Each structure stands twice: as C-alpha cells, then as structure tokens.
Amino acid sequence: MTCRFCDIAQRKVEDYVIWEDDKFIAFLDITPAKPSHCMLIPKLHVDYFFDLPESLYLERKAHRNRSFWF
Numbered sequence: 829m830t831c832r833f834c835d836i837a838q839r840k841v842e843d844y845v846i847w848e849d850d851k852f853i854a855f856l857d858i859t860p861a862k863p864s865h866c867m868l869i870p871k872l873h874v875d876y877f878f879d880l881p882e883s884l885y886l887e888r889k890a891h892r893n894r895s896f897w898f
C-alpha cells in the first residue's frame with residue numbers, strides 16, 4: 829500500500845520540506861489555507877493521529893513548548 833505521507837517522509841517525492849528531525853518532517857501544504865500553511869507529520873506511518881505512540885507525541889509536545897516552531 830502506498831502512503832503519500834510516507835513517500836514525503838522518505839523523500840521519494842519532491843515536496844517543500846521546511847524542517848525535519850529523525851522522527852518528524854514539516855512541509856508546505858499543496859493546497860494551503862493561508863500563505864505558509866504547513867503540515868507536520870511523523871516519519872512513522874500511522875493511520876490516525878491517535879495511533880501515534882504516546883512517547884513520540886509527548887516528545888514532540890515537549891519540544892513545541894520549548895521552541896518557537898510547532
């Protein structure tokens with residue numbers, strides 16, 4: 829099964845990546861609601877947000893609290 833987000837995370841398709849670390853990647857949305865609208869996705873495939881392992885979610889949330897980004 830092909831997953832568009834996994835293709836982006838694995839850099840199999842061209843996209844406007846604006847940030848990434850070893851677990852997440854952010855890129856500009858192809859149909860932006862506003863200028864600079866971006867998406868932040870995990871590099872780990874999950875079908876739904878709530879399928880994301882809690883440790884990964886908490887790590888990202890902690891980073892967001894320390895950072896201007898996300």
Ligand SMILES: [Zn+2]
Nearest residue numbers: 831833834873
């Ligand atoms: Zn995927």
